[in-house]
Amino acid sequence: MHYIRYHHGDLPAALIRATDEILAERGLEKFTLREAARRAGVSPAAPAHHFGSSAGLLTEVAILGFDELTRHISIDPSAGGPTDRLKMQGAGYVRFALAFPGRFHLMFRHDLLLPDDKRLELAGERAWSALAETVRALRSVPDDHPFDAELRATLLAAWSTVHGFAHLALDGKFSRLYPDTSSDHLLSQLLPEVLGAIWPQR
Amino acid sequence: MHYIRYHHGDLPAALIRATDEILAERGLEKFTLREAARRAGVSPAAPAHHFGSSAGLLTEVAILGFDELTRHISIDPSAGGPTDRLKMQGAGYVRFALAFPGRFHLMFRHDLLLPDDKRLELAGERAWSALAETVRALRSVPDDHPFDAELRATLLAAWSTVHGFAHLALDGKFSRLYPDTSSDHLLSQLLPEVLGAIWPQR
DNA sequence: GGACTATCTGTACGCTGTAAAGATTCGTAC
DNA sequence: GTACGAATCTTTACAGCGTACAGATAGTCC
Incomplete structure (x- = not known):
């Protein structure tokens, strides 16, 4: 060569x-x-x-992935009610995962990434802080109040659900319960049903 | 050698x-x-x-993993109310993931497993059918009724949440929001808070 | 132009999964 | 008992992997 x-x-x-x-x-x-x-x-x-090393390169790509994810879950904070906004952000999270499965998987494979990279940690925190903002509004807690246990639980519940949904969808685990596993259908039909089951309109 | x-x-x-x-x-x-x-x-x-091949061996181990997971989420169907039982099963799911992270990760890495192994699929279905039973009770739907869209949404919401929680916990993503990331503390404190946020006692 | 530094190549090593062919043992039929 | 086919495992080999190390090349500064 x-x-x-x-x-x-x-x-x-x-x-x-x-x-x-x-x-x-x-x-x-x-x-x-x-x-x-x-x-x-x-x-x-x-x-x-x-x-x-390989992990160094992949870490850079994962950081870009988190930035792209942040863009997918960034919405106008005055649009609709807090529940609607949280659902929109959840849809953005899943849309990112289904559109870029390679990036998404990489971002949560810490065995492939540099274990203590500060820039990677910050990129991750930027993503879920977009969710934190909406959770504050949902619970009617002003920005200057501390992020207490209830807020934390709400945030982690939202994050866990969309994260698990995205993973299971990409793994094909829904194919038995739900024959149409196209990304469009998962996003427009199944995900709203799932989010509606845990965040009833109030 | x-x-x-x-x-x-x-x-x-x-x-x-x-x-x-x-x-x-x-x-x-x-x-x-x-x-x-x-x-x-x-x-x-x-x-x-x-x-x-390697995938053949790992598939056998993944099947055993699903069996073990099924044991972790199998509970007495007459114990407590449906919401309590669903929370107990969720806790069992997460307890399994935190106790056996290697098995748990393997079970959802279809790139390492045989893509169309019927026994693996069945082992997976046995696991979530234990959840399906509780979801039926939660929505007061008898066993002989079809598993409609609402039931499906409830099941997938429950599964997605505990699955996402387990993945994020194993990935260390909670360490910023939650300093004590010991398995015991995650199970006894954080997870109940999270499940309480989406399945309010009724 | 010469020296220094950053950048990239060439080579090499030990590891991986697994294909192909040969050695060994088991089970069975006689 | 023994011969033989089938099952089981070894041996050898190959291509591909990440990356360490030494050397070649090119840009920069005096």
Whole structure:
């Protein structure tokens, strides 16, 4: 194998892009560091100089994933009632997972990521703080009040439900109970039913 | 390397046991087919004769995992009210996940399992049919009535919530909101708060 | 232009899953 | 008892993986 040039230009960005492409095209289980290097046109050892290891590269991609997730659950805080907004955010969460399963799976595979990366932690916190805002409104708690046990429970319940729904849907676990497992149908039909069962309109 | 005997006795069982041990001791990410073979005292190629591939062996272990999960969520159908029973089953689900994270992760990693194994599917269905029974009681629907959309939504909401909770807890995502992430505390304190938020006592 | 530094290659090592062929033992029929 | 087919496991081998290490190349600064 012979590589054209020693200086790529912006290899880190190219490797991140290549990794994201692999996740989108072939899924997380098909990602290899060598394949990402191939797509970026560099040798298998090149990524190590910028990301240290496979986990370093994947961590960068996971951070971008959390940013994209945050965009999917960011909504106008004045639109509709708090329950509606929480349902919209839940739908955004699941829509992200179904649209980008590779990214989504990666973001919650800490065995593949750098264990104590601060930027990754912050990216994750930015995501659920968007949910926290809506939960405050739902319980009529002003922003300056502490985030007490009840708020925490409400937030974790909402997060757990959409997170579990997304995982089970991607795993195909709904196919028996629900024959039409297209993403559109899951989002427009099944998810509203599920969220309606735990967050009755009030 | 030199192996004592050509005929092991019961190699399939030994390999399943070895795999389960690896999952318990070192987690799913540390499992390799060769390591399981080493623990069983056979050559790396031996497992293929009984399980075809790594996925074949892992599928058998996943089936046992679903059986164990079913035991964790099986309760006396006359104990307490339906809401209480559903909470007990939810706690059982999470207790299983926290006690056996390797097994739990494996069971929902279809990329590692045989894609269309009927016994695996049945083992999964046995698990959630234990939940379905309680959901029927919760909605006061007799056994001979069809499992309609409302029942389905209630079941999937319950399943999604405990499933998401277990995954997020194992991923350490609660550590910011909740400093004490010991299994006991998560089960006795946080989970009841979360389930109370979506299944108010009625 | 020369030295320094950053960047990437080339090579190599131990690990992985598993295919293919051969060795060993079991079970059974005679 | 013994011969033989089937079942079981070993041996060997191969391609692919992550990554450590040493060396080649190119950009930068004096």
